Amino acid sequence: MRAVLRRLPPLIATLLAVSFLTFLLTSLLPGDPAEQILGPQSATPERLAAVRAELRLDDALPVRYVRWLGDAATGDLGRSYRTNQQVRDAIIERLPVTVQIGGMAIGFALLVAVPLGMISAYRSGGPVDRVVTGGSFMLLSIPSFMMALVLILVFAVNLGWLPATGWTRISDDLGQNLRAALLPAASLAVGELAVYTRLLRSDMIGTLQEDYIALARAKGMPTFWILLRHALRPSSFSLLTVVGLQVGAVMTGSVVIETLFALPGVGRLLVDSVYQRDLIMVQGIALVVAVSYVLVNFIVDIVYSYLDPRIRHGRTAART
Amino acid sequence: MVVDEQAPLLVATDVRTWFDTPRGMVKAVDGVTLTVQEGRTIGIVGESGSGKTVLGRSLMNLVFSRNAIQSGSVVYRGVELRGKPLREMVHVWGMEMSMVFQDPMTSLNPTLRIGEQLRESLWYHLGLRGQELRTTMTTLLRSVGIPEPERRLKAYPHELSGGMRQRVTIAIALACGPKLLVADEPTTALDVTVQRQILDLLKDQQHERHMGMILVTHDLGVVAGRTDEILVMYAGRVVERAPTRTLFRSARHPYTEALLLSIPRLTNRPHTRLRVVAGRPPDLVGIGDVCAFAPRCRNAQPRCIEERPALQPGGLDHEFACFFPAGTAEGTAAVERNIAAGRNAAGMPVLPDDTAVVAS
Amino acid sequence: MGEPRLEPDPPLIEVGPAELDDDGLDPLRPGTAPPARRRRQGVLFWLAVGWLGVVVFCALFADVLPVPDPNGQNISDRLATPSADYPLGTDGLGRDSMARLVHGARVSLTVSLTAVVVGMSVGGTLGMVAGFTRGLFDTVLMSVINIILAFPGLVLLLVLLAYVGQSLSVISLVIGFLSIPVYTRVARANTLAVAQREFVLAAHTMGATKLRLLFREIAPNVVLPVMAFGLVAMGVIIVLEGTLAFLGLSVEAPAATWGGMIAEGKRHLHSSPHVALIPSAAMFLTVLSLNFAGDILRRRFDVREANL
Numbered sequence: 001m002r003a004v005l006r007r008l009p010p011l012i013a014t015l016l017a018v019s020f021l022t023f024l025l026t027s028l029l030p031g032d033p034a035e036q037i038l039g040p041q042s043a044t045p046e047r048l049a050a051v052r053a054e055l056r057l058d059d060a061l062p063v064r065y066v067r068w069l070g071d072a073a074t075g076d077l078g079r080s081y082r083t084n085q086q087v088r089d090a091i092i093e094r095l096p097v098t099v100q101i102g103g104m105a106i107g108f109a110l111l112v113a114v115p116l117g118m119i120s121a122y123r124s125g126g127p128v129d130r131v132v133t134g135g136s137f138m139l140l141s142i143p144s145f146m147m148a149l150v151l152i153l154v155f156a157v158n159l160g161w162l163p164a165t166g167w168t169r170i171s172d173d174l175g176q177n178l179r180a181a182l183l184p185a186a187s188l189a190v191g192e193l194a195v196y197t198r199l200l201r202s203d204m205i206g207t208l209q210e211d212y213i214a215l216a217r218a219k220g221m222p223t224f225w226i227l228l229r230h231a232l233r234p235s236s237f238s239l240l241t242v243v244g245l246q247v248g249a250v251m252t253g254s255v256v257i258e259t260l261f262a263l264p265g266v267g268r269l270l271v272d273s274v275y276q277r278d279l280i281m282v283q284g285i286a287l288v289v290a291v292s293y294v295l296v297n298f299i300v301d302i303v304y305s306y307l308d309p310r311i312r313h314g315r316t317a318a319r320t
Numbered sequence: 321m322v323v324d325e326q327a328p329l330l331v332a333t334d335v336r337t338w339f340d341t342p343r344g345m346v347k348a349v350d351g352v353t354l355t356v357q358e359g360r361t362i363g364i365v366g367e368s369g370s371g372k373t374v375l376g377r378s379l380m381n382l383v384f385s386r387n388a389i390q391s392g393s394v395v396y397r398g399v400e401l402r403g404k405p406l407r408e409m410v411h412v413w414g415m416e417m418s419m420v421f422q423d424p425m426t427s428l429n430p431t432l433r434i435g436e437q438l439r440e441s442l443w444y445h446l447g448l449r450g451q452e453l454r455t456t457m458t459t460l461l462r463s464v465g466i467p468e469p470e471r472r473l474k475a476y477p478h479e480l481s482g483g484m485r486q487r488v489t490i491a492i493a494l495a496c497g498p499k500l501l502v503a504d505e506p507t508t509a510l511d512v513t514v515q516r517q518i519l520d521l522l523k524d525q526q527h528e529r530h531m532g533m534i535l536v537t538h539d540l541g542v543v544a545g546r547t548d549e550i551l552v553m554y555a556g557r558v559v560e561r562a563p564t565r566t567l568f569r570s571a572r573h574p575y576t577e578a579l580l581l582s583i584p585r586l587t588n589r590p591h592t593r594l595r596v597v598a599g600r601p602p603d604l605v606g607i608g609d610v611c612a613f614a615p616r617c618r619n620a621q622p623r624c625i626e627e628r629p630a631l632q633p634g635g636l637d638h639e640f641a642c643f644f645p646a647g648t649a650e651g652t653a654a655v656e657r658n659i660a661a662g663r664n665a666a667g668m669p670v671l672p673d674d675t676a677v678v679a680s
Numbered sequence: 681m682g683e684p685r686l687e688p689d690p691p692l693i694e695v696g697p698a699e700l701d702d703d704g705l706d707p708l709r710p711g712t713a714p715p716a717r718r719r720r721q722g723v724l725f726w727l728a729v730g731w732l733g734v735v736v737f738c739a740l741f742a743d744v745l746p747v748p749d750p751n752g753q754n755i756s757d758r759l760a761t762p763s764a765d766y767p768l769g770t771d772g773l774g775r776d777s778m779a780r781l782v783h784g785a786r787v788s789l790t791v792s793l794t795a796v797v798v799g800m801s802v803g804g805t806l807g808m809v810a811g812f813t814r815g816l817f818d819t820v821l822m823s824v825i826n827i828i829l830a831f832p833g834l835v836l837l838l839v840l841l842a843y844v845g846q847s848l849s850v851i852s853l854v855i856g857f858l859s860i861p862v863y864t865r866v867a868r869a870n871t872l873a874v875a876q877r878e879f880v881l882a883a884h885t886m887g888a889t890k891l892r893l894l895f896r897e898i899a900p901n902v903v904l905p906v907m908a909f910g911l912v913a914m915g916v917i918i919v920l921e922g923t924l925a926f927l928g929l930s931v932e933a934p935a936a937t938w939g940g941m942i943a944e945g946k947r948h949l950h951s952s953p954h955v956a957l958i959p960s961a962a963m964f965l966t967v968l969s970l971n972f973a974g975d976i977l978r979r980r981f982d983v984r985e986a987n988l
Contacts, residue, residue, distance in 0.1 A: 141968040211426040220414030248832035274842040
């Protein structure tokens with residue numbers, strides 16, 4: 001608990017800074033913000049005046065920021081002038097899709113990366129390792145949209161097993177939902193997989209050199225036991241940290257993937273808003289994304305320090 | 321595994337462990353032969369780089385380097401260990417032979433509790449469960465001198481002191497009742513005051529369980545009262561082997577002699593200059609078929625840098641590998657020749673005896 | 681004295697575990713790679729460099745190369761498979777894929793090169809100064825950097841593009857600007873490591889001023905790893921630009937970009953997959969080569985590469 005409290009001040013500071021930066025973006029605009037927000041078509045003088053009044057654009061920057069922050073904190077991210085929808089509602093509607101795809105992607109990636117990483121670390125230098133290392137290096141060079149296209153080509157176009165576009169909500173039909181989610185999640189997973197495998201492999205190679213592994217051997221413990229129980233645990237901590245950091249990459253990836261597969265997620269919403277220059281919406285999404293990223297890593301940090309005994313008792317480690 | 325109860329515990333014959341590295345062939349262990357009987361303790365003494373640690377691991381068949389070239393035979397109670405597949409060795413380690421490592425801070429997994437690490441071999445090899453398992457563990461911990469064992473089981477390694485940690489590793493090593501224990505520098509990483517306790521503990525356990533023990537160390541003081549026999553290692557080779565008393569009383573190999581002479585004594589006058597063994601530890605690559613110690617030996621003669629001396633018997637159960645051993649006529653003559661010439665056959669300066677032996 | 685040390689014939693890395701420790705004791709792990717593998721790595725390295733050379737050549741001489749107009753449409757010949765007339769086929773509007781590929785190389789390289797140069801020079805300098813002077817500047821700078829890095833890249837990029845519009849120069853500069861933080865971190869990490877080395881200390885003791893120390897001792901040793909990192913970064917930016925182009929947010933159509941070609945090809949995936957696959961292959965090979973070359977150079981030069 002003390003660990004959490006200790007980390008709160010920097011977290012709050014970061015959140016404030018992040019939100020300020022996000023807010024600042026609107027103020028960077030050349031020209032009249034009201035005009036930008038409404039868009040060229042709707043920019044009649046009356047509506048411009050209305051927007052200026054509603055958003056109180058004539059107030060000083062700090063004042064606007066605080067007001068905006070206050071609204072955001074209570075959940076009001078404003079209303080889009082293009083779609084006339086509450087930003088908050090738009091995001092909440094689409095969040096489950098993005099979270100599902102991202103979660104599935106990370107899940108797939110871990111499921112494959114952990115055994116692959118372990119085996120290539122254990123038999124490093126051997127044929128399996130070389131294939132895995134070379135393979136993950138290549139995968140790292142494939143952008144997710146490229147992977148998606150290849151997957152679509154194979155599974156949707158040629159084999160016809162899975163749909164190339166479209167989405168079904170879980171509440172409507174679980175089976176169809178999974179079928180729709182499979183290719184997008186797989187496209188994202190492939191990139192993640194490469195990162196996790198490389199990391200786990202390199203970390204575990206280091207771990208396997210430790211004395212306590214030799215001791216476990218000298219105790220007569222079988223190989224799988226040593227790998228799973230002794231070697232995986234210390235290495236899993238770094239993996240956890242990287243997963244947290246990669247959430248950002250997953251968020252980035254979902255922007256493209258959702259657009260490609262025509263999924264109603266937050267990423268696609270962002271892209272569409274950018275196309276339409278819907279600045280209020282863009283600002284709201286940017287805030288949500290940035291805050292989530294910071295929070296996710298904050299939670300990972302806490303969980304990490306809770307799980308890893310070396311950190312948990314950091315102060316006592318110095319005693320010999 | 322079917323063993324021969326009558327056979328000696330461990331018979332190692334011409335064990336060699338070489339490592340093929342980019343720099344060349346590192347001959348870490350180059351032809352070592354020894355025998356361990358039940359209830360007896362063998363001390364293996366040498367500097368860092370003498371190959372003693374690799375020897376310890378080779379004897380346990382614990383060398384897995386891909387570029388390791390191993391030869392020779394290691395027979396445990398009549399069963400050849402070399403060439404045994406991993407799945408069979410898994411039942412030898414822990415149950416028949418076991419190892420205590422040098423640094424308990426690194427040999428215990430920092431992310432697992434003590435209890436978890438202790439329980440593993442008991443669970444896997446002996447099939448203990450539940451209450452019986454718990455009782456065995458607490459008894460084990462108590463027998464190695466750890467008070468309040470129940471509490472310690474839940475602790476993590478870094479929460480214990482160094483001496484306590486080493487006791488835990490000893491407990492782990494003894495858990496399944498092995499017959500042979502290899503202790504690799506078990507006290508080097510500990511405070512001096514704790515060292516003795518640990519050594520005594522090992523001795524007691526050995527007696528109780530009637531185990532054979534191999535004690536690997538660089539410290540002659542450690543082996544002095546606690547071993548039956550001592551092997552002195554240099555550059556991967558055994559240069560002298562003798563019962564402990566004999567070694568301390570009449571060492572024959574110049575290296576052993578130098579080691580013994582370098583021990584500071586309480587009875588020395590103040591400001592007595594410490595004697596050291598001149599020169600540096602050898603590079604284990606490319607020594608060749610010569611005497612490895614010649615570059616640092618006061619006795620070295622031309623023959624020493626042309627031939628490799630083999631272990632030859634001299635005295636009761638006493639072997640040494642030297643052409644001009646200390647304490648013999650040839651040896652004394654050799655030293656005098658070198659003093660007269662001012663250098664030994666390998667070019668090392670040799671000064672008249674006494675304190676002027678300074679590292680170059 | 682401050683010269684970066686280069687062995688005469690450096691061995692290229694083995695993609696394997698770290699060096700054997702002196703004892704040679706690896707209870708569970710084998711040793712280093714045999715020489716044959718190192719030679720193979722050398723071949724691959726030069727292959728990668730070769731491909732990159734081809735790409736650069738295309739980018740530089742796109743206009744003078746004997747390829748048809750990348751925007752010239754021959755509707756009757758649309759979606760042609762590779763043949764003598766069209767070495768790499770045509771796209772949905774009958775435009776020659778080879779020509780578009782060559783011109784697309786120009787876009788990709790311009791964006792990535794500009795971005796990397798901007799990012800490296802600004803970020804590298806900032807990082808070096810921060811790592812060298814420490815103190816308030818360092819603390820403040822790193823806090824700001826960490827905050828900027830709290831934004832997932834593409835999101836920030838999209839947001840900025842929404843506000844500032846699309847054009848080659850704008851995109852290059854924006855990406856360059858956004859990549860400054862990463863270079864700052866790399867440069868700073870390397871500076872911290874180098875500044876502790878003996879030759880720096882020695883020069884300092886001999887009375888070198890701080891500025892001189894920075895330029896003559898530290899900079900040469902930091903520049904190399906930062907540049908090696910820059911190579912890898914170029915690959916990332918090519919992907920980034922490709923992604924933008926794919927989304928239609930890069931340089932305006934009908935300009936040829938690899939990402940745009942892929943997007944266009946997506947529409948014809950079921951009938952003529954080659955339209956999408958060919959630019960994909962080009963992008964993949966380029967990024968792979970950059971990653972590979974950058975990785976090798978990074979291992980040779982980077983003082984603290986594990987800490988990125």
